[in-house]
Amino acid sequence: xxxxxxxxxxxxxxxxxxxxxxxxxxxxxxxxxxxxxxxxxxxxxxxxxxxxxxxxxxxxxxxxxxxxxxxxxxxxxxxxxxxxxxxxxxxxxxxxxxxxxxxxxxxxxxxxxxxxxxxxxxxxxxxxxxxxxxxxxxxxxxxxxxxxxxxxxxxxxxxxxxxxxxxxxxxxxxxxxxxxxxxxxxxxxxxxxxxxxxxxxxxxxxxxxxxxxxxxxxxxxxxxxxxxxxxxxxxxxxxxxxxxxxxxxxxxxxxxxxxxxxxxxxxxxxxxxxxxxxxxxxxxxxxxxxxxxxxxxxxxxxxxxxxxxxxxxxxxxxxxxxxxxxxxxxxxxxxxxxxxxxxx
Numbered sequence: 265x266x267x268x269x270x271x272x273x274x275x276x277x278x279x280x281x282x283x284x285x286x287x288x289x290x291x292x293x294x295x296x297x298x299x300x301x302x303x304x305x306x307x308x309x310x311x312x313x314x315x316x317x318x319x320x321x322x323x324x325x326x327x328x329x330x331x332x333x334x335x336x337x338x339x340x341x342x343x344x345x346x347x348x349x350x351x352x353x354x355x356x357x358x359x360x361x362x363x364x365x366x367x368x369x370x371x372x373x374x375x376x377x378x379x380x381x382x383x384x385x386x387x388x389x390x391x392x393x394x395x396x397x398x399x400x401x402x403x404x405x406x407x408x409x410x411x412x413x414x415x416x417x418x419x420x421x422x423x424x425x426x427x428x429x430x431x432x433x434x435x436x437x438x439x440x441x442x443x444x445x446x447x448x449x450x451x452x453x454x455x456x457x458x459x460x461x462x463x464x465x466x467x468x469x470x471x472x473x474x475x476x477x478x479x480x481x482x483x484x485x486x487x488x489x490x491x492x493x494x495x496x497x498x499x500x501x502x503x504x505x506x507x508x509x510x511x512x513x514x515x516x517x518x519x520x521x522x523x524x525x526x527x528x529x530x531x532x533x534x535x536x537x538x539x540x541x542x543x544x545x546x547x548x549x550x551x552x553x554x555x556x557x558x559x560x561x562x563x564x565x566x567x568x569x570x571x572x573x574x575x576x577x578x579x580x581x582x583x584x585x586x587x588x589x590x591x592x593x594x595x596x597x598x599x600x601x602x603x604x605x606x607x608x
Contacts, residue, residue, distance in 0.1 A: 272307050273297040283324045283339065285387060286582065287504030287573050290329035290608075292319075294336040299362070301342060301415075301449050308420040314338070318417065318444050319608060322361070322389035326396055326506060328607045330579030338417075340391050342449055345371060356410055358452045361391025365398075370486065372455065378482030379408050379455035382462050384489045387500060387507055391448040395439040396604070397432045401489055402465040406432040410452040414439075417447055434541075435511050435604055443606070461485050467492050496567045504573030505564070509586065510544045510601040523597060544601055545569035551592040558585040579607070 278295030281287060296314075298304050307314065317335030321327070342360040345368060349356050355377050359368050365388050369380045382403040388396075394412055398405045411426050423446075431438040439446050461480050463469050471488040472480050480488070498505050512533075515523070520532050520540035527550070531543035548554065548568040555565035560577040563585070564570040571585060590601050 272303045273299070278337065280324075280329060280333070280337065283321060283337075284327045284329055284506075285323070285325040285500035285504065286328060286506045286577070286605075288329040288577060288579050288582070290332055290579070292333045292335070292337040295339060296336060297339045297341055298447075299341045299343070301413075304342075304415055304447060304449065305420070308415065308417070314417060316444070320417075320444050320447050322392035323364070323387060325387035325500065326392065326605045328506065328579050328582050328603075328605045330583065330607055333608060338447060340389065340447065340449075342391070344450075347375070347377075348452065352457065354454045354456045356452055356454055358450055359390040360450055361389060361448045363390040365390055365393055372453075373483050373486055377455045378459045380405075380453065381482045381486035382465075382468070382489055384486040385493045390451050394430055394432075394448065394451060395437055396435055397437050399435070401468050401492075402462050404432075404434075406430075408453045408455060410454040412448055412452065413450040414446040414448045417445060434514065440606075497570060498564055498566075498572055504577070505570055506605045508544075508569045508604055509571045510548070510569060510589075511604050512541050512544045513547075513599050513601060514539050514541050515599065516540070519598075523599075527597070542599065547593045547597055547599060547601070548589055551589070551596050553589050553592065558588060561585045563589070583607070 275295040278292045280290045280292055296307065314336050319333060319335065319337045321337050321339050341362040343362055344360040345363055346358055347355060348358050357372055357377060366385050368390050369384050372380055382401040383398060383405060386398050386400060393405050394409060406427060409427050411424055413424055415422050463472060463485065468488055471492055477484055514535065517538055517540060523530055531546050533541040535541055545568045548563065553563040554568035556563050557574060559581050560574045561581045562572050562574050564572050571582060586603055594600050
């Protein structure tokens with residue numbers, strides 16, 4: 265006896281405040297919760313499909329809602345994680361797009377498969393990780409990416425993307441450049457057996473030194489990253505936020521040299537193409553915004569890179585303080601900051 269595929273769960277006039285970590289108010293005309301790939305296929309089997317406007321939503325940790333959404337929100341809740349294959353060089357590990365990212369990272373470490381430990385405690389889902397090309401403490405997700413499966417929401421076609429096809433950049437990918445066209449269903453990572461701890465980031469090295477750890481295991485690196493993030497960054501369960509709000513700006517070598525003449529303490533990090541990445545948090549703090557509020561949204565007192573909801577904030581409030589910070593940093597340093605979150 266054949267069984268019919270799982271049907272997607274639909275909600276009309278859905279409250280989205282619980283589905284974004286900044287805790288901003290907003291409603292969707294339609295919310296569809298997708299727990300399996302069959303549910304996605306069933307949804308797209310209708311010749312009409314899901315017409316725009318539409319929004320693909322994971323954990324909502326990189327989203328700024330600016331009011332209600334008149335279209336359909338596709339909430340991705342596809343689970344599952346497994347070791348696909350292993351050889352003498354690496355392990356290929358796969359996870360469903362709806363899996364919690366941090367839980368997935370810790371699961372790989374519990375199995376004895378190092379590689380993703382520097383990305384511990386980053387909020388969001390596995391499916392959102394390649395969209396944003398998440399990164400922290402000296403590592404970008406793209407460095408251990410193998411491939412992913414995605415479904416084209418325009419025509420229902422399915423495709424496997426390798427790394428070049430994803431067009432990864434700094435907090436960027438083809439999926440971010442073509443929002444809500446592709447729905448990521450599964451992601452695979454290559455975790456090399458030849459592993460060395462990545463501790464060149466100053467905060468990580470300092471945390472391990474304080475603990476007296478000279479040759480850390482992957483789990484100890486993960487624990488150090490978790491401790492650092494918990495000290496510096498607010499827990500979205502306690503205070504609404506979207507993590508790091510601004511990208512670290514990248515400037516050419518000449519522009520960086522000019523800035524260093526005027527601001528010798530400016531943190532800067534050489535890039536392979538000879539450009540320089542600047543510390544956005546330092547720029548914001550020097551512009552006087554660390555710990556400062558504008559209405560119900562504030563610049564977090566422990567990390568200037570994070571904006572927080574002090575209570576009752578709207579998307580317009582977030583946009584207002586973001587623009588003020590951008591203007592002040594630009595006026596002082598001649599550098600324009602770019603937000604990380606997606607505004608809807």
